[in-house]
Amino acid sequence: MGTVRKLKGPRKEEQLVPDKAELLGQAREAMNTGSPAAAVRCYEEFRAVGGIFSAGEHVSAAKAYAAAGSDALALRHLVRIVDRHDSTYATWLAASRTLDTLPESAFESLSRRLTVVVLSTWNTREYAQFLRLAAARCGIAVSVLETPYGQYFNFPLDSTSELYAHEPDVVVLCPDHRATGVKVSLESPEGALHYHVQRWQLVWDAIRRHSGATIIQLGLALPAFDEFGHLGGGIAGSKSQMLRDLNLALAREARARDIGFVDTDAIAAQFGKAAWFDDRNWYWAKIALSSRALPVLARHSAAVLAARMGLSRRCIVLDLDNTLWGGVIGDDGLAGIRLGGGPDGEAYQEFQRTIKALSDRGVILAVCSKNDPKIAREPFLQHPEMILGLEDFAVFEATWEPKSAAIQRVAQLLDLGLSSLTFVDDNPYEREQVRTALPDVDVLDLPDDPAGFAAALAAYPYLELSSFTAEDRERGRQYRARGAARQLKEETTSLAEYRSQLNMVATLSPVDPINLDRAVQLINKTNQFNLTTRRRNREEVVQLLARDDVEIFLSRLRDCFADHGIVVVAIGIQDGTSLEIDTLLMSCRVIGRELERVVIDEMVERARRRGCTEVRGWYLPTERNALVADLYARAGFQLVDSLEGGATCWQQAVGRTSDVIDFIKVERS
Amino acid sequence: VEHERPEEAVMNDIKIDEKLVEIFHTVFEKDDLRLTASTTAADVEGWDSVAHITLIFAIEEEFGFQFSTSELENIRNVGDLQIVIEERGR
Numbered sequence: 069m070g071t072v073r074k075l076k077g078p079r080k081e082e083q084l085v086p087d088k089a090e091l092l093g094q095a096r097e098a099m100n101t102g103s104p105a106a107a108v109r110c111y112e113e114f115r116a117v118g119g120i121f122s123a124g125e126h127v128s129a130a131k132a133y134a135a136a137g138s139d140a141l142a143l144r145h146l147v148r149i150v151d152r153h154d155s156t157y158a159t160w161l162a163a164s165r166t167l168d169t170l171p172e173s174a175f176e177s178l179s180r181r182l183t184v185v186v187l188s189t190w191n192t193r194e195y196a197q198f199l200r201l202a203a204a205r206c207g208i209a210v211s212v213l214e215t216p217y218g219q220y221f222n223f224p225l226d227s228t229s230e231l232y233a234h235e236p237d238v239v240v241l242c243p244d245h246r247a248t249g250v251k252v253s254l255e256s257p258e259g260a261l262h263y264h265v266q267r268w269q270l271v272w273d274a275i276r277r278h279s280g281a282t283i284i285q286l287g288l289a290l291p292a293f294d295e296f297g298h299l300g301g302g303i304a305g306s307k308s309q310m311l312r313d314l315n316l317a318l319a320r321e322a323r324a325r326d327i328g329f330v331d332t333d334a335i336a337a338q339f340g341k342a343a344w345f346d347d348r349n350w351y352w353a354k355i356a357l358s359s360r361a362l363p364v365l366a367r368h369s370a371a372v373l374a375a376r377m378g379l380s381r382r383c384i385v386l387d388l389d390n391t392l393w394g395g396v397i398g399d400d401g402l403a404g405i406r407l408g409g410g411p412d413g414e415a416y417q418e419f420q421r422t423i424k425a426l427s428d429r430g431v432i433l434a435v436c437s438k439n440d441p442k443i444a445r446e447p448f449l450q451h452p453e454m455i456l457g458l459e460d461f462a463v464f465e466a467t468w469e470p471k472s473a474a475i476q477r478v479a480q481l482l483d484l485g486l487s488s489l490t491f492v493d494d495n496p497y498e499r500e501q502v503r504t505a506l507p508d509v510d511v512l513d514l515p516d517d518p519a520g521f522a523a524a525l526a527a528y529p530y531l532e533l534s535s536f537t538a539e540d541r542e543r544g545r546q547y548r549a550r551g552a553a554r555q556l557k558e559e560t561t562s563l564a565e566y567r568s569q570l571n572m573v574a575t576l577s578p579v580d581p582i583n584l585d586r587a588v589q590l591i592n593k594t595n596q597f598n599l600t601t602r603r604r605n606r607e608e609v610v611q612l613l614a615r616d617d618v619e620i621f622l623s624r625l626r627d628c629f630a631d632h633g634i635v636v637v638a639i640g641i642q643d644g645t646s647l648e649i650d651t652l653l654m655s656c657r658v659i660g661r662e663l664e665r666v667v668i669d670e671m672v673e674r675a676r677r678r679g680c681t682e683v684r685g686w687y688l689p690t691e692r693n694a695l696v697a698d699l700y701a702r703a704g705f706q707l708v709d710s711l712e713g714g715a716t717c718w719q720q721a722v723g724r725t726s727d728v729i730d731f732i733k734v735e736r737s
Numbered sequence: 738v739e740h741e742r743p744e745e746a747v748m749n750d751i752k753i754d755e756k757l758v759e760i761f762h763t764v765f766e767k768d769d770l771r772l773t774a775s776t777t778a779a780d781v782e783g784w785d786s787v788a789h790i791t792l793i794f795a796i797e798e799e800f801g802f803q804f805s806t807s808e809l810e811n812i813r814n815v816g817d818l819q820i821v822i823e824e825r826g827r
Contacts, residue, residue: 157794158760158763158795161763161795165763193787194790348804351806352806359798
């Protein structure tokens, strides 16, 4: 009957051998007697001996670190509770309270700082607190400001309201179904729907008119019952159908208008609507949902916010044994691993299908397995039940090194930051090793039973897209092509030869309605090859397009392996007789092709046509863009200014010719 | 569920559950907060209507029951909370 599973780490019941429990007890005791430094030592030892923190212990550890003055580590423990299944309302509460006590310096490691205003039809005080914690988990330090609930329709329309006085970077719109005023409309369902959709869009239009804030619209959680009962779904104009149509229309319109949308109804359904809604809370506290549902809503809101800010994860790094199939290929062999037949074999297969579906919509896949590289590939080449093939992976790392080292190599090979990666492994000890060694890598906690793997990945919200463009669909293929291109680089002897064999074609084009989304996406997520890292939302880009002192263009790149899509955004702004390069960025997938030289030449040419005498450009250093510190120097620009903190200004006279880039053919569209 | 209101003298005999005290410590972030049955919102810094909601949510989760609307209306002090917890809590 039962097969013997080979486990790579001790089983769950061994996780809390007495000495570990003792360490936690000592830590508590140390805190009670006012010695946080001693408590911190206990927690570090607990981790060192392979202890796995529960949600509550993360909060206790955070308090100890905070009291001992290690604020950044305190924050790291606090944000762990956001994804934990054993986090309760009390855990979220204690973690939020502790977060509030941390000084500003604790948030230095987070990549964004945002002012978020919550506008709601219900009392969002608790939600707002939880949102702050959930956003910190996504790398965003937010100050959340609430407006009095019930001002949902008034404040946006009033340009003098406190909504705008806060100068928000983000407005989160939180309606609930009670505020829709939707009634049974059997006479004219379309007309009624149109009226309701317009009413909610009015709020978006007003916010867009009075501010440049990013808008996040929370959808409606729909009540499960209808006057017409089960027949309601089939009756045009029934309340349930009206609400469903309204929700769908909001989701569709939000996407069309570049507004973030949280599918509240889907997460409420997953949570269980009976547990999601709590009418007592509405009558008593004007809170639209149950206390237990508040953290769930905050967590998903933060994930959508992170996606809008370009902070989603882009690559899944997968373990193999007991993750993609049951058993250990090196020990059990092709015939021994469990995949396809049998209950857990089917579960592994479904997990592979879920991964494949993510890959099809643009998530990059990599393998990171402690294995012999040849044996690790066998299932992909020979097992008939495999869903994933070798061609689905951009990088295949099978070595005996620590996983953290292999993951770093995956990041280097793909030119991705560690904060773009999510590591997936069935073994909690490997997960903890990666978490400790590489805190920027996200780690998905898989359940013990493979039956739950597919659902755990499907419910993981940090691969969220902010928009979906043709580039997204192609991305996986492009990254795989890059792997192939790197091989060619190793095989050909000279760089010049390599470049000419690539047959590169750059296509320069203006920004149009079709490629606007992609341009905005690049502006908001490009970190490494980005001279100025100036972020702009869609509205701000549209405003630039209307100015006649602005040059803005994009570039695609294709080569003999792939069409890499739109990879460059360049913005120049005329300032007297010079054209200043406001933005010059390139997707990291085509770094090293010298495409930037084509782009700079184009900028110089545009300056000449404008009658400018020189082109100027700044390099503004960030933690991530050291790669381009000497870009202008390499392009033959002269240094004209440098500021404290490393910012440098470069200039080139129009008419001065640089080396011709003859290995990239330039086209225009 | 209505419960009888004990007199002040009886109130002071009510023993406050340790877990309830812990909840107060978390909500008001004061580990040295001392509670008696007659402690009211006026005696605790920060016990406003917002903190009250948080407090009730935390109690409900810890003790595994939900206050009815009428029970919520009749809470005057920590003793009242303790009485409902004893009646309804697990």
